[in-house]
Amino acid sequence: MPDLTPERSWLEALEQGRFLLQRRASTGAFIFPPRVAEPRTGATDLEWVAASGAGVVHAVTVIAPRPPAAPYTVALIDLAEGPRVMGRVEGIAPDQVRIGLAVQARVSRIDGVPALLFTPREAEHA
Amino acid sequence: MRDAFPRAATAIVSTATHGIGEAPGQSAMELAVRASLLALGRVGLTPADVDGLFIALPHDYFAGLGLAEYLGIHPRLTNNSRVGGSSFQTYVLWAALALAAGQCDVALITYGSNQRTASGKLQSSLRPSPFEAPYQALTPASAYALAASRHMHQFGTTREQLAQVAVAARQWAQRNPEAFMRDPLTVEQCLASRMVSSPLSVRDSCLVTDGAAALVMTRGDRARDLCLHPVYVLGAAEATHHRMISTMPDLTVTAAAESGARAYAQAGIGPQDVDVVQLYDAFTINTILFLEDLGFCPKGEGGRFVEGGRIAPGGSLPVNTNGGGLSCVHPGMYGLFTLVEAARQLAGEAGERQVSGAEIALAHGNGGELSSQATVVLGTGAAL
Numbered sequence: 001m002p003d004l005t006p007e008r009s010w011l012e013a014l015e016q017g018r019f020l021l022q023r024r025a026s027t028g029a030f031i032f033p034p035r036v037a038e039p040r041t042g043a044t045d046l047e048w049v050a051a052s053g054a055g056v057v058h059a060v061t062v063i064a065p066r067p068p069a070a071p072y073t074v075a076l077i078d079l080a081e082g083p084r085v086m087g088r089v090e091g092i093a094p095d096q097v098r099i100g101l102a103v104q105a106r107v108s109r110i111d112g113v114p115a116l117l118f119t120p121r122e123a124e125h126a
Numbered sequence: 127m128r129d130a131f132p133r134a135a136t137a138i139v140s141t142a143t144h145g146i147g148e149a150p151g152q153s154a155m156e157l158a159v160r161a162s163l164l165a166l167g168r169v170g171l172t173p174a175d176v177d178g179l180f181i182a183l184p185h186d187y188f189a190g191l192g193l194a195e196y197l198g199i200h201p202r203l204t205n206n207s208r209v210g211g212s213s214f215q216t217y218v219l220w221a222a223l224a225l226a227a228g229q230c231d232v233a234l235i236t237y238g239s240n241q242r243t244a245s246g247k248l249q250s251s252l253r254p255s256p257f258e259a260p261y262q263a264l265t266p267a268s269a270y271a272l273a274a275s276r277h278m279h280q281f282g283t284t285r286e287q288l289a290q291v292a293v294a295a296r297q298w299a300q301r302n303p304e305a306f307m308r309d310p311l312t313v314e315q316c317l318a319s320r321m322v323s324s325p326l327s328v329r330d331s332c333l334v335t336d337g338a339a340a341l342v343m344t345r346g347d348r349a350r351d352l353c354l355h356p357v358y359v360l361g362a363a364e365a366t367h368h369r370m371i372s373t374m375p376d377l378t379v380t381a382a383a384e385s386g387a388r389a390y391a392q393a394g395i396g397p398q399d400v401d402v403v404q405l406y407d408a409f410t411i412n413t414i415l416f417l418e419d420l421g422f423c424p425k426g427e428g429g430r431f432v433e434g435g436r437i438a439p440g441g442s443l444p445v446n447t448n449g450g451g452l453s454c455v456h457p458g459m460y461g462l463f464t465l466v467e468a469a470r471q472l473a474g475e476a477g478e479r480q481v482s483g484a485e486i487a488l489a490h491g492n493g494g495e496l497s498s499q500a501t502v503v504l505g506t507g508a509a510l
Contacts, residue, residue: 086261
């Protein structure tokens with residue numbers, strides 16, 4: 001039975017601290033953002049799997065709000081599974097975040113809203 | 127099936143702008159209607175002559191119905207579909223098809239916005255994405271900043287090169303009495319200006335102004351009766367790649383590569399034939415991306431291409447001769463202003479900034495977050 005509410009399912013999992021991706025059962029192709037069907041093919045044999053959280057920074061911008069608010073990053077992360085997601089890179093000075101940086105996802109909150117935060121993989125193992 | 131776009135069958139017979147900069151107290155509809163009346167009046171037409179309406183307003187999903195009501199007309203075609211700032215290029219496309227097919231005889235395309243004096247910032251009526259909104263990107267600046275970061279990483283494009291785009295736009299604006307920002311601007315000033323969403327600073331970003339524009343289209347035979355210098359529609363094409371920046375297939379290649387190629391093919395020309403170029407410069411990176419994707423330089427060379435004043439007054443390729451969204455006008459959706467400036471250049475109405483001998487112009491629109499791209503190729507009678 002295909003998931004008829006993939007957007008809600010993904011957001012509810014994130015709310016519970018889990019980062020999920022859709023995967024097409026018959027081909028193993030990963031899909032993000034969540035959809036009722038695979039792009040282009042329209043295939044609906046989609047299942048939920050836990051994301052590895054491993055990724056690489058594909059693009060990054062630093063936003064500097066008016067002080068005293070601190071600067072923060074908005075990045076696009078290429079996940080090991082293939083899809084690209086938006087997230088924030090933390091645990092490193094915003095202006096030090098480079099394209100190509102290996103990062104690891106965790107589910108956290110930004111101003112109370114569930115979100116994907118990424119930290120440099122080296123920092124995580126240090 | 128072969129693309130049977132009706133090349134040169136239709137023409138822009140008149141254009142107008144109104145309220146560029148600040149128009150306190152005027153509603154978006156009042157601004158658009160005033161521009162429409164100016165455009166119609168220049169060629170001796172009245173609202174009652176219009177039977178095809180094409181309009182977007184910032185916050186009005188029924189803008190076409192409202193405009194028909196306001197003008198007191200019963201149009202045969204009413205279109206207020208929206209693909210972002212490129213909507214107006216798509217209106218030219220649909221108006222050309224409709225006119226050629228006899229679905230309407232006089233098409234009016236218009237836009238108006240009071241976003242500067244009404245709110246002071248870019249207005250949006252878009253549904254926030256649950257997959258992007260939590261990260262508090264600045265919409266739309268951060269999306270373009272992400273694309274710029276990627277272009278710099280892959281091709282070595284520099285902030286100085288981005289600044290060259292802003293400086294060229296300002297130099298054109300200084301030749302346009304209608305432009306909102308006409309003070310001198312240097313690369314150094316751009317680099318020192320407040321960062322908005324790195325690598326894009328305030329001077330890499332479009333203005334927030336009020337403003338309205340309108341243009342009138344008819345079939346070619348009528349055009350020659352209505353005006354001295356019809357501006358023929360030689361090609362018009364659109365392409366869409368994505369909605370959210372996080373799903374853009376390649377952050378350094380826009381759908382302009384498709385819309386441009388199809389518009390050139392319809393027109394039977396190539397980028398080397400274009401005399402004057404109007405590109406939707408919401409941010410400086412746009413100009414660089416579109417110069418590449420529309421074939422004026424190879425992919426990745428846009429930053430180097432704009433160095434040395436090449437797109438500024440006196441350069442080899444006149445780009446955004448009104449001053450662009452960066453220095454002339456940007457009332458939320460800018461696409462129509464690229465068309466108006468292209469038509470003014472071809473009609474010889476561009477005053478101090480006139481590109482002499484211009485016979486073919488390109489007006490390119492951008493919508494969303496580099497999402498929708500639409501290209502219109504225009505020509506004078508001599509270019510047919």
